[in-house]
Amino acid sequence: MSTFKAPKGTYDLTPPDSAKYLAVREALSAPLKNSGYGYIETPGFEDVALFSRGVGESTDIVSKEMYTLTTKGGSELALRPEGTASVLRAALEANLHKLGNLPVKLWYSGSYYRYERPQKGRYRHFSQVGAEAIGAEDPALDAELIILADQAYRTLGLQNFRILLNSLGDKECRPVYRDALQEFLRELDLDDDTRRRIDLNPLRVLDDKRPEVQKQLVGAPVLRDYLCDACKAYHEEVRDLLTAAGVVYEDDEKLVRGLDYYTRTTFEFVHDGLGSQSAVGGGGRYDGLSEMIGGPALPSVGWALGVDRTVLALEAEGIELELPSATSVFAVPLGEEARRVLFAKVTELRRVGVAADFAFGGRGLKGAMKSANRSGARFTVVAGERDLAEGVVQLKDMESGEQQAVALDALVAEVQQKLA
Template sequence: MSSMKAPRGTVDLLPEETAKWQYVEKMLKDICNNYHFYEIRTPLFEHTEVFQRGVGDSTDIVQKEMYTFEDRGGRSLTLRPEGTASVVRSFVEHKMHGYADQPVKLYYFAPMFRYERPQKGRMRQLNQFGVEVLGSSDPAVDAEVIDLAMSCYQELGLNSLKLIINSLGDQESRESHRQALVDHFMPYKDELCSDCRVRLEQNPMRILDCKTDKDHAAMDTAPSVLDHLNAYSEDYFEKVKNYLTLMGIDFEVDANLVRGLDYYNHTAFEIMSEAEGFGAITTLTGGGRYNGLTEELGGPATPGIGFGMGMERLVMALEAEHVAIPSENELDCFLVAVGDEADKASVRLIHDLRKNGIQIDRDYQGRKMKAQLKAADRYRAKYVLILGENEVDQQLVNVKEMKTGNQEEVPLNQAVAYMQEKLSGGNSNE
């Protein structure tokens, strides 16, 4: 394979595709603003320990998927494989737990890097939108974060969605469930895959999420985490479900839903696409509560909850449901200049129009007038401004509205005001 092509598991987003992404990103930012979230931007790479401690040594991400390298100073650095650990590291480093207003509500757009087998919607460089709320253990926050995630999809026009929720319980509940899983799976240890034999020692809950052993008979009879919730955890989960019901958000409880990261507890959730033809991997978003992560990264005990949403999978879901993304590729104006003097005059005119907020382009190929007009058509220009030698002599510009074909001669020194009025919907003849 040629080294002059994009590396395996990465793609170029060309202008027609980035237009879709820009529309989606703007919608997501507007929704976050409505929910009073603020954007955070963290480095592309971190000290490897941030992810070892923040994601968990027993996870597939840390064990198999990270892009890790040594810099010239011998420090181990890792390209960011997920967003939460970086955000929490920043939260701790900058003492955001000391802010007067709590909880701290953050969102991010960021590329992530995971060495895994590329497939549709799952790349080695993936783009993620995510939110994190740090500083509150109120179950209403859990419901708000789930509501935000659902709103993102619904306001973009998706309908074929399924929300799955579960409770992993607090530390006491998890320990009780952990022991029950060890007791249950230990007799089958030699029948499990090599990964699950390790998980049995390190994090037995993740056996329930194994793709290799999912059809093993022991999976069907595995103890449910919901049977091991203590009174506090049961009450917490009931409150989350009640809040979702009050918001009119439909959900299903799935006791086998576990999150792949070690730090999750209490609420866990996933949003799936049920659109026909979306593909075998239906998960769009995964998230949950993580109480204990800030301590792992050197900060004070601070409860948190968040989710990560794959942008590639979001765009795939929009395509699967045939959601039309509004096109914004119309051009306000295209300037056609014929002759040397007109070419010179166009330079200042274009500069003045742009400085006054008017979108305009011109020909840079030295083409004849007919070819320039064709270019204006291809750009879907609303207006064409024509400058020839005669117009320059008379200090005029010929303005043609493409939709109606109407033309009008406008003094050059009034062209900016004329175009501003036209583009704002006004009528200069009134």
């Protein structure tokens, strides 16, 4: 065993479990690839100011959870705590918005970092698949993203998740609501940390999960009552489009999400089998973020879905993903001549697209067959000196146990036919 362990609050993905995570990533991104979203990858760290300006100084993410570092050259960097600000920065830097095809539709997959108290479903290093549609203000775009996430979860077989939906208004109507909410909150008996939030970002107080705070929030002004006509009409259209697509959602007037940049549509995917860390994904519209980070006005919408949380949701529902076997053919050579011949055949099989592996390390038949079993291979190819003298190999079907001699020259074609 190594002297070192994975840092606190992180995890390693190792076979065979890692195959499940890869399958989840694939399922979450598949509907996006099918809907005009192009892949984008950004660095694991960015300028600190990108997040403090974009995500918001008052958020827990920026004030408590960011991993920051100073480079030898004196630059202040942060490991990325979320994906949207980085993707928008990259799109602006590459002038993707000037190519005349708006919205710019992008998807990404990667690791994110937050210094949080580790618990099941909440890690300091976690994995997300995300999507952003940049440069268009259109309720159909908000609906599209929610529908695609719903589709992704359903293709995995998930059923016990709920979609929570709200509107946070815009720069016209939210300030009026903000004033009313601040007035209400200042009358409550809150701790100093929470009182500071009242001035910085009062909507975040609504997101406080502590029962003693929630009890006092009964009767708080509701954003829905303050929405301007334009925001009401926009939200109504998002709701109508979701209903027409057969996507079930719940209106949640307390849903604010933990980032300052959201406007209008905001949504969360929650799974009731995950305890306190019930959110498996979420997102919303962020029409002012581009200006906040020095770009032009680019109304945008996006989401991020947690890979780790989705895996936990699958486990909570007892769903076993049908994963293709990593190996279709396992070759077991007996003797030096057979090692050379079968190694060449394994290479040949791989070149025609058949997943094949080999008994390395020169073990005996018993040990090599154990490896073949563990590999999950459908067929085992065994050959010794006598077989090779006759120009054949033994092909064993690991499911039925049947074994037949196959001409060495015909092996690749025979395997391809049986696997087809």
